[in-house]
Amino acid sequence: MTRIAVLDRARHGALRLKPTRELSRQRYALLGLSELATACSDFPICLAKDAQTGRFNLIALFSLEEPRNLFWLGDQWQATYLPQATTTAPFLLDAGAELGLAIDEDHPQLGREGVPLFEADGRPTQLLTDVRAHLQRVMGDVEAAQAMVDRFVELSLVRPLTMVLRRSNNTEHEIAGLYSLGARALAELSDDRVVNLYRCGYIAAASLMRASLNQMERLRQLHNASSNAQFAGLRVQVAESD
Amino acid sequence: MAVQERASHAGKPVREIVVVGGGSAGWIAAARIAARNAKGGDAGIAVTLVESPTQPTVGVGEGTWPTMRNTLAKIGVTETEFIRSADAVFKQGARFVGWTHGTADDAYYHPLNPPVGATELNLSPHWVTSQETPGCSESFAEAVDFQGALCNRGLAPKLITHPEYTGLANYAYHLDANKFASLLKDHAVNKLGVRHIVADVIGVEQMESGDILCLKLSNRQNLPGDLFVDCSGFKAILIGGVYQVPLRECRNILLADRAVAMQVPYPTPDTPIVCHTLATAQDAGWIWDIGLWTRRGVGYVYSSAHTTDQDAEACLRRYVGPAARDLNARRIDLNAGHRQVFWKNNCVAVGLSAGFLEPLEASALMLIEISMDSIADRLPRTRGAMEVLAKQFNETFDHHWGRVIEFLKLHYVLTQRTDTEFWRDNVNRASVPDSLLERLDLWRFHPPSAPDFPFAREVFSWPSYQYILHGMHYPTRYSELPTTTAERSAAERLLARAAALRSDALRRLPDHRGLLGKIREHGLQRV
Numbered sequence: 001m002t003r004i005a006v007l008d009r010a011r012h013g014a015l016r017l018k019p020t021r022e023l024s025r026q027r028y029a030l031l032g033l034s035e036l037a038t039a040c041s042d043f044p045i046c047l048a049k050d051a052q053t054g055r056f057n058l059i060a061l062f063s064l065e066e067p068r069n070l071f072w073l074g075d076q077w078q079a080t081y082l083p084q085a086t087t088t089a090p091f092l093l094d095a096g097a098e099l100g101l102a103i104d105e106d107h108p109q110l111g112r113e114g115v116p117l118f119e120a121d122g123r124p125t126q127l128l129t130d131v132r133a134h135l136q137r138v139m140g141d142v143e144a145a146q147a148m149v150d151r152f153v154e155l156s157l158v159r160p161l162t163m164v165l166r167r168s169n170n171t172e173h174e175i176a177g178l179y180s181l182g183a184r185a186l187a188e189l190s191d192d193r194v195v196n197l198y199r200c201g202y203i204a205a206a207s208l209m210r211a212s213l214n215q216m217e218r219l220r221q222l223h224n225a226s227s228n229a230q231f232a233g234l235r236v237q238v239a240e241s242d
Numbered sequence: 243m244a245v246q247e248r249a250s251h252a253g254k255p256v257r258e259i260v261v262v263g264g265g266s267a268g269w270i271a272a273a274r275i276a277a278r279n280a281k282g283g284d285a286g287i288a289v290t291l292v293e294s295p296t297q298p299t300v301g302v303g304e305g306t307w308p309t310m311r312n313t314l315a316k317i318g319v320t321e322t323e324f325i326r327s328a329d330a331v332f333k334q335g336a337r338f339v340g341w342t343h344g345t346a347d348d349a350y351y352h353p354l355n356p357p358v359g360a361t362e363l364n365l366s367p368h369w370v371t372s373q374e375t376p377g378c379s380e381s382f383a384e385a386v387d388f389q390g391a392l393c394n395r396g397l398a399p400k401l402i403t404h405p406e407y408t409g410l411a412n413y414a415y416h417l418d419a420n421k422f423a424s425l426l427k428d429h430a431v432n433k434l435g436v437r438h439i440v441a442d443v444i445g446v447e448q449m450e451s452g453d454i455l456c457l458k459l460s461n462r463q464n465l466p467g468d469l470f471v472d473c474s475g476f477k478a479i480l481i482g483g484v485y486q487v488p489l490r491e492c493r494n495i496l497l498a499d500r501a502v503a504m505q506v507p508y509p510t511p512d513t514p515i516v517c518h519t520l521a522t523a524q525d526a527g528w529i530w531d532i533g534l535w536t537r538r539g540v541g542y543v544y545s546s547a548h549t550t551d552q553d554a555e556a557c558l559r560r561y562v563g564p565a566a567r568d569l570n571a572r573r574i575d576l577n578a579g580h581r582q583v584f585w586k587n588n589c590v591a592v593g594l595s596a597g598f599l600e601p602l603e604a605s606a607l608m609l610i611e612i613s614m615d616s617i618a619d620r621l622p623r624t625r626g627a628m629e630v631l632a633k634q635f636n637e638t639f640d641h642h643w644g645r646v647i648e649f650l651k652l653h654y655v656l657t658q659r660t661d662t663e664f665w666r667d668n669v670n671r672a673s674v675p676d677s678l679l680e681r682l683d684l685w686r687f688h689p690p691s692a693p694d695f696p697f698a699r700e701v702f703s704w705p706s707y708q709y710i711l712h713g714m715h716y717p718t719r720y721s722e723l724p725t726t727t728a729e730r731s732a733a734e735r736l737l738a739r740a741a742a743l744r745s746d747a748l749r750r751l752p753d754h755r756g757l758l759g760k761i762r763e764h765g766l767q768r769v
Binding site: 053 | 401402403404760763764765766767768769
């Protein structure tokens with residue numbers, strides 16, 4: 001569970017951060033716009049709704065099932081690229097806070113071991129300064145991705161992604177809740193819009209997103225390599241009409 | 243020559259559609275016809291709506307059916323836009339309080355969800371049989387569906403992640419009728435190309451056949467048309483004024499003939515919003531209570547033969563409590579009934595001009611919607627085709643209105659109340675349509691089922707009848723009906739499924755006001 005609180009020197013003065021990261025249960029991560037081209041060489045990149053707002057987020061998918069991460073093997077990240085949003089926990093930006101940060105007090109990386117968050121005199125350590133700069137960079141990039149996704153939504157390009165896994169006993173299992181962009185909807189965009197989107201880099205991004213869906217097959221293979229419950233086949237389809 | 247003339251008359255294309263009236267009915271009519279016919283077609287359909295600058299809209303009809311989701315989608319209004327602009331909230335059914343005995347614990351739900359597995363098995367006899375087991379006292383609606391549990395806890399029928407117009411439970415809306423009409427007006431004029439004229443209709447010019455050639459407007463304009471949709475409300479300018487089609491009254495069946503209504507603001511901005519219609523029986527009628535985004539709409543529908551206007555208003559004020567002190571009450575005369583024909587010559591009546599029934603089952607907007615489904619989805623291509631379509635329409639809607647009247651009467655005729663004359667008069671056999679009496683006799687021995695209703699699309703289908711009959715403890719002998727082992731185990735499986743759906747829904751669904759706030763802030767997604 002998480003318990004989010006404004007970072008406060010009185011309350012959190014004694015806390016330290018362990019550098020050991022643990023991502024074994026993380027099924028996906030938010031993706032920044034600048035990360036797309038690199039990330040798509042490892043993961044399927046699709047859209048998923050935020051549970052609190054219903055708005056679409058750009059995400060990199062790490063597993064077919066919750067809660068699992070097929071790229072976390074033997075306590076290590078086993079992929080070419082690590083999406084930056086996975087590196088910011090247990091910190092969050094909080095514009096209203098004195099230090100500009102909030103933390104998840106229940107996060108396992110926080111405790112009595114590791115690097116201190118505050119100096120003995122109560123000043124924030126270099127770690128916090130670095131964390132805030134890092135978070136601002138990552139979240140700025142995520143917001144740029146969000147702006148692109150909002151534009152895709154506005155143009156009605158988003159379509160549900162149907163994924164059906166076939167188990168070895170031939171029963172089927174459907175994965176719901178993922179979305180991508182419709183090929184026909186993209187093809188039917190007017191010339192003006194295409195040029196406009198192209199100049200923003202969004203046409204390239206849309207192509208990468210669609211192409212990255214082939215990585216679903218890699219998720220199936222990684223899944224089968226590490227699980228007894230085998231998936232014999234996978235069908236991925238983006239709906240054409242909305 | 244005469245034959246040729248008739249032929250050319252019959253072959254005359256229907257292109258100019260004129261809607262009279264700028265209330266909910268008029269704008270739904272104009273928007274449905276324009277959205278379905280005026281864009282992309284080769285028929286060259288043009289829609290004009292003429293609205294009176296002097297005639298106020300009635301502004302009642304604040305409850306919808308689930309059909310409204312389809313209507314809005316067909317018109318091209320997004321659910322987000324609708325919820326934000328019409329102050330709409332979700333409605334998941336109605337709770338009838340005090341209709342059977344008038345005692346404190348007398349209440350039941352008519353949810354919008356059908357019974358679980360309705361297409362597989364009629365659960366009614368199995369529920370009746372289970373009631374004979376000692377200690378088993380789950381109501382019918384509770385046993386076969388989970389929506390009452392959502393209503394009890396004030397939970398929304400959907401999540402913020404559900405796409406527009408879809409949900410976990412079936413749902414309709416409560417809306418602000420005036421804001422709704424202005425949303426539709428903006429949409430129809432700006433997005434669908436409906437021409438809007440503000441003027442009074444002061445007369446018509448008719449052809450020899452009786453068809454309306456054009457409307458004479460107060461701005462001295464003559465407005466010609468091929469089809470006129472009369473949405474002029476109780477004034478019924480064309481169907482009543484021009485064609486003198488009489489009303490078929492049904493006040494001998496439905497006794498209420500007046501209403502007194504009030505708008506009650508919420509005491510605080512975070513007051514929970516009730517997500518069903520409350521219908522509470524009174525001495526001479528019943529009180530509706532519906533939640534909107536910023537206020538409740540409350541009103542007493544009563545029979546003037548059984549109470550006075552003063553007593554009725556006092557009763558409404560007692561119901562509302564101290565909050566009513568500074569509020570105005572507005573009286574509305576109700577004349578229950580419908581036109582003998584709805585479509586006469588090249589004029590069709592939709593909305594209050596077609597008829598009016600008490601809002602017990604929120605049938606007013608629904609009847610407008612299904613009228614427009616018939617009209618807009620098969621807009622006559624020629625004057626000749628109109629003749630046949632009008633005949634079909636009149637037969638269909640005579641049936642539908644009759645069925646609505648019967649279903650409303652069902653709520654009254656099953657009462658066991660004898661405490662006031664109003665309730666005693668309501669069970670007088672002379673006030674009950676024969677077709678309903680006949681079915682009530684049948685339904686003592688056989689549960690309401692699809693074959694009891696002749697139309698493919700009935701406004702109230704057999705599950706609705708079951709919710710009312712069992713909700714009001716109609717005595718049945720269904721436990722004597724033959725059944726098979728396979729049926730019994732299917733029933734058990736379905737009832738268990740209803741329970742599982744309930745716990746899943748209660749775990750996942752958010753607070754009603756909370757979800758509306760999120761929709762107003764973030765919007766819903768189209769997919």
